[in-house]
Amino acid sequence: MRIPGSMLFSSRYRLLQKRLHPITKEWGLTFYVLRHSTLAVVGGLIALAFIFIALFGAMLAPYNPISANIQDRFQPPSASHPLGTDTMGRDVMSRMLAGAQHSIKAGLIVLAIAVPLGVLLGGIAGLFGGWIDEVIMRVTDMFLAFPSLVLAMAFSAALGPSLFNAMIALSIVWWPMYARLVRGQALAVRETSYVEAARSRGASNWHIMFKHILPNCLSPILVTLTLDMGWVITAAASLSFLGFGAQPPIPEWGRMVSDGRIYMLRAWWMSVFPGLGIVLVVLGFNLLGDGIRDSLDPKLRRLTEVTWKPEKTSSSSTD
Amino acid sequence: MRLSTYILRRVAMLIPVLLGVLVIIFVIAYVIPADPARAWAGPRARAEQVQVLEERYHLNDPIYTQIWIYLKNVVLHFDLGVSPTTGRPVRDDLKAFFPATFELAMCAFFLAIALGIPLGVVSALRRNRPTDHFSRVIALTGVSTPLFWSALLLQFLFYYKLGWLPAMGRSTIDITRYTGFVLIDSVLNWNWTAFGDAAIHMILPAATLAFYSMGYLVRITRGSMLEVLEAEYVITAKAKGLPRKIVIYRHALKNAIIPPLTVLGVEFGWLLGGTVLLETIFAWPGMGRYAAGSIVMVDLPAVVGYTLVVAMIMLLSNLVVDILYSVIDPRIRVGGKRR
Numbered sequence: 001m002r003i004p005g006s007m008l009f010s011s012r013y014r015l016l017q018k019r020l021h022p023i024t025k026e027w028g029l030t031f032y033v034l035r036h037s038t039l040a041v042v043g044g045l046i047a048l049a050f051i052f053i054a055l056f057g058a059m060l061a062p063y064n065p066i067s068a069n070i071q072d073r074f075q076p077p078s079a080s081h082p083l084g085t086d087t088m089g090r091d092v093m094s095r096m097l098a099g100a101q102h103s104i105k106a107g108l109i110v111l112a113i114a115v116p117l118g119v120l121l122g123g124i125a126g127l128f129g130g131w132i133d134e135v136i137m138r139v140t141d142m143f144l145a146f147p148s149l150v151l152a153m154a155f156s157a158a159l160g161p162s163l164f165n166a167m168i169a170l171s172i173v174w175w176p177m178y179a180r181l182v183r184g185q186a187l188a189v190r191e192t193s194y195v196e197a198a199r200s201r202g203a204s205n206w207h208i209m210f211k212h213i214l215p216n217c218l219s220p221i222l223v224t225l226t227l228d229m230g231w232v233i234t235a236a237a238s239l240s241f242l243g244f245g246a247q248p249p250i251p252e253w254g255r256m257v258s259d260g261r262i263y264m265l266r267a268w269w270m271s272v273f274p275g276l277g278i279v280l281v282v283l284g285f286n287l288l289g290d291g292i293r294d295s296l297d298p299k300l301r302r303l304t305e306v307t308w309k310p311e312k313t314s315s316s317s318t319d
Numbered sequence: 320m321r322l323s324t325y326i327l328r329r330v331a332m333l334i335p336v337l338l339g340v341l342v343i344i345f346v347i348a349y350v351i352p353a354d355p356a357r358a359w360a361g362p363r364a365r366a367e368q369v370q371v372l373e374e375r376y377h378l379n380d381p382i383y384t385q386i387w388i389y390l391k392n393v394v395l396h397f398d399l400g401v402s403p404t405t406g407r408p409v410r411d412d413l414k415a416f417f418p419a420t421f422e423l424a425m426c427a428f429f430l431a432i433a434l435g436i437p438l439g440v441v442s443a444l445r446r447n448r449p450t451d452h453f454s455r456v457i458a459l460t461g462v463s464t465p466l467f468w469s470a471l472l473l474q475f476l477f478y479y480k481l482g483w484l485p486a487m488g489r490s491t492i493d494i495t496r497y498t499g500f501v502l503i504d505s506v507l508n509w510n511w512t513a514f515g516d517a518a519i520h521m522i523l524p525a526a527t528l529a530f531y532s533m534g535y536l537v538r539i540t541r542g543s544m545l546e547v548l549e550a551e552y553v554i555t556a557k558a559k560g561l562p563r564k565i566v567i568y569r570h571a572l573k574n575a576i577i578p579p580l581t582v583l584g585v586e587f588g589w590l591l592g593g594t595v596l597l598e599t600i601f602a603w604p605g606m607g608r609y610a611a612g613s614i615v616m617v618d619l620p621a622v623v624g625y626t627l628v629v630a631m632i633m634l635l636s637n638l639v640v641d642i643l644y645s646v647i648d649p650r651i652r653v654g655g656k657r658r
Binding site: 150153265268 | 335336337339340343344347348459460462463464465466467468471472475479588591592593595596599610611614615617622625626629630633634
């Protein structure tokens with residue numbers, strides 16, 4: 001195929017030219033498409049900002065997020081308190097800055113437990129098939145049939161309500177989706193000729209799992225992971241809202257919404273801003289996840305290529 | 320495979336799954352808490368009272384005996400045990416609270432379908448135009464907004480600020496109850512004020528729930544519609560000069576509707592799960608609020624009963640969707656061994 005002259009200096013072409021490992025090249029192309037989607041970039045920026053706040057928010061907070069300051073209670077948003085103050089005179093913005101870490105911790109810990117568990121079980125089910133598959137998938141069905149929030153609540157109540165127990169509870173209800181996803185991929189990959197070739201060479205099941213099945217699952221897992229980050233944050237906030245997660249005075253955002261609930265008429269900012277924070281963060285992860293999904297989809301990739309051409313020809317006409 | 324065989328096989332497969340659900344919830348509910356009997360009896364109970372409760376609920380027996388006794392009662396007498404906090408049979412409690420939850424979930428479900436599917440279709444037809452962007456933003460915001468926060472905000476806006484809609488509870492008008500579903504009962508009573516009142520109470524919770532669960536439906540519908548619009552038979556239909564309306568409704572929509580249909584079961588499950596949060600906020604007298612209250616009180620029979628009922632509904636709704644799906648697309652039934 002002849003490559004138009006205008007393409008020669010584009011980063012995409014340079015990427016295609018380089019002698020990289022096919023997987024590296026694939027991810028490079030994905031990132032290229034991702035970078036050209038405005039919404040995905042916005043989502044990525046929101047997610048990055050959130051991670052930054054989670055890491056350094058406690059240091060950035062202008063006021064102490066925990067200690068009470070009674071004479072300043074119920075201050076509406078103003079220059080000194082941009083998001084107002086709560087029942088104990090604590091600055092809502094400082095609390096939100098300091099509380100971001102709890103949400104991201106919840107997301108990371110839940111996914112760090114649930115994803116490997118689900119991937120392992122799904123991989124085993126898909127690879128071995130037969131009765132092992134049947135048993136694992138029926139157990140997955142059981143967990144999927146549960147009202148997950150209620151299961152998490154029951155678990156959290158049984159262990160004693162705390163943010164950590166809420167995370168354990170959420171991990172227990174979160175893995176089945178990954179098991180299903182990986183099993184589906186494993187079933188598809190198992191039948192491919194390169195797996196057959198590997199088998200004929202005497203490759204072990206573990207080799208096939210780690211060298212062939214898992215790399216093939218990477219992109220769907222990445223998409224689900226990004227979208228799930230938002231879901232886990234919402235779920236953890238919901239548990240905290242109901243009183244089964246973070247306990248006062250921890251400034252977890254869901255807990256802050258619930259604390260402000262009875263003062264809605266007097267001080268709407270107490271509930272509205274932490275909730276808005278959750279919406280923004282979850283939206284960011286959703287946009288990013290959607291963007292990654294789109295950039296991995298070959299059909300949509302072709303579309304970006306098509307829309308990208310006329311823009312380049314116009315630049316070449318000025319040459 | 321014939322349809323009836325398929326249905327029978329699927330129903331038979333429900334039994335082990337339900338059994339597993341029971342075992343899991345039992346392990347979580349009965350093994351982990353330190354001392355449920357003490358929690359039920361209250362902090363000032365004497366040791367004998369605690370002992371009586373332990374005897375009555377077989378708490379000192381090993382877990383498999385407990386599960387066996389529970390199972391025997393459920394299967395033989397349809398008995399879910401007695402709630403130690405309300406003092407009534409869990410079955411009666413759930414029966415009393417079920418209609419409210421089901422009514423709410425159904426209203427939200429149909430609202431989500433009625434809004435989500437058309438929005439997805441329009442979005443696909445007007446791809447990358449303002450309408451498309453608008454509906455995608457709506458869908459994404461709905462998915463991203465935590466249920467408890469949107470509920471709170473809508474309550475604040477429509478009750479406290481505008482005063483248009485009631486913030487809490489179900490209907491306040493007394494009517495003869497036939498089914499427990501207020502909307503249906505008020506029609507059966509031919510009492511239109513009661514119907515209006517029930518409907519007005521329904522708006523906020525149902526809208527919140529629908530807004531939340533609609534996003535997924537919009538996304539799936541849009542994606543599947545886009546795919547179908549590019550299919551060869553649609554292009555052929557267009558090429559032979561059929562009117563756009565006929566192409567869209569008769570060729571495209573009919574095939575595009577299958578993927579959204581398959582997620583409806585999952586969707587309904589989400590709605591039921593969401594009712595726990597929503598009922599707490601809107602003081603809706605349903606199963607979700609009952610379950611949340613029971614968990615706080617360590618009311619284990621109630622929690623186990625609720626979980627079983629909800630798991631059953633979820634499994635059944637998935638089953639109904641699968642059957643519906645295989646009626647529409649017979650390839651599913653045949654292709655049991657599809658890889």
